[in-house]
Amino acid sequence: MNDHLDPGYAGAAEDRELGHAKPTRIGAGAWIAVGAALVGIVFGTAYAQASSSATDVDRTRTEMLAKVRSAEDQGRTLAAGRDELAARVEDLRARVLAGDAEGAEVLGRLRELEAAAAVEPVHGPGLVVTLTDPAARPDLSDSSQRVGGSPQAGVLDRDLQSVVNAMWASGAEAVAVGDVRVGPDVTIRQAGGAMLVDNQPVPSPYRVSAIGSQAKLQTAFVVSDAYLRMAAVRDLYGVGFTIADSGDLQLPAATGRETRFAQETGAP
Known part of the structure; x- marks a missing residue:
């Protein structure tokens, strides 16, 4: 009850005595503009870095997919070559072994074993x-x-x-x-x-x-x-x-x- 005056009034009076002035609107606006510019620079830098990272990820992904497709194509080419060579070997083997009784018996046994091993189409x-x-x-x-x-x-x-x-x-x-x-x-x-x-x-x-x-x-x-x-x-x-x-x-x-x-x- 005795100290009923708000301390802020005394502070304001002291500021006037010392010559302190309240910031003008122009000064406050300038500080706000500087702060906004700094925030914009930070966000712009972050966006540029994120875009660069995304571009690098997309590029890496595209390269990996290209390598996978190339490996798949190469695998299919090798498989086709293997099948062609296997067919030629089968044909040559049949010509050589089918000429006599012993060879025909061996050929028949080979075909039975191949059927058991599932290496021929059925x-x-x-x-x-x-x-x-x-x-x-x-x-x-x-x-x-x-x-x-x-x-x-x-x-x-x-x-x-x-x-x-x-x-x-x-x-x-x-x-x-x-x-x-x-x-x-x-x-x-x-x-x-x-x-x-x-x-x-x-x-x-x-x-x-x-x-x-x-x-x-x-x-x-x-x-x-x-x-x-x-x-x-x-x-x-x-x-x-x-x-x-x-x-x-x-x-x-x-x-x-x-x-x-x-x-x-x-x-x-």
Whole structure:
């Protein structure tokens, strides 16, 4: 109650005595302009650096894609050359060995071994199992589109492995996934979002083709663990799962590799 005067009045009086003046509008405007210019310079520099980085990233990405496409083209060219040379070797071998009885016997044995190793193309009736990734992620805000389990679930490598193994167990004589023949040393693996069969990318839908007796294949497959597994995956996650007969399946040859070690394990 005794010190009722605001200290600001005393401060203002002291400033007047010392000759301090309040900044003019022009001076304040100048400082604001300088500050705005500094802020603009900072933002402009940041934008230029970001644009330069984005340009470098785009350039690097374009170069990497070009290298990938070049490597793919080179791989296709080498594969075509390999197939042409293999056909020439086959033709020359048939000419040399088919001339006498002993050579014909050796040639027949070689063809049996090649058929077992899946290194020659085959065709015939059989069964086709198709697995398809879900078309799109459902809208979880719409109760009519909700499905059990994870909405990101799709076909896994172990799903394809189980179907292929079930086909062999059902009596298949030859099996292919997409355009890749499944031979003795072929693997089915996932790498990120890509499905690799014999290290070759195979896109969805995954078509597992098996040559053999249609009735025997279908009867044995529908009671297999793979069928029960994929039926459950279809119902839970919306994965496509269909089975169809085919009168004439065309399966390509598998890639031949040098076998360094093998051991007989007994009857299958």
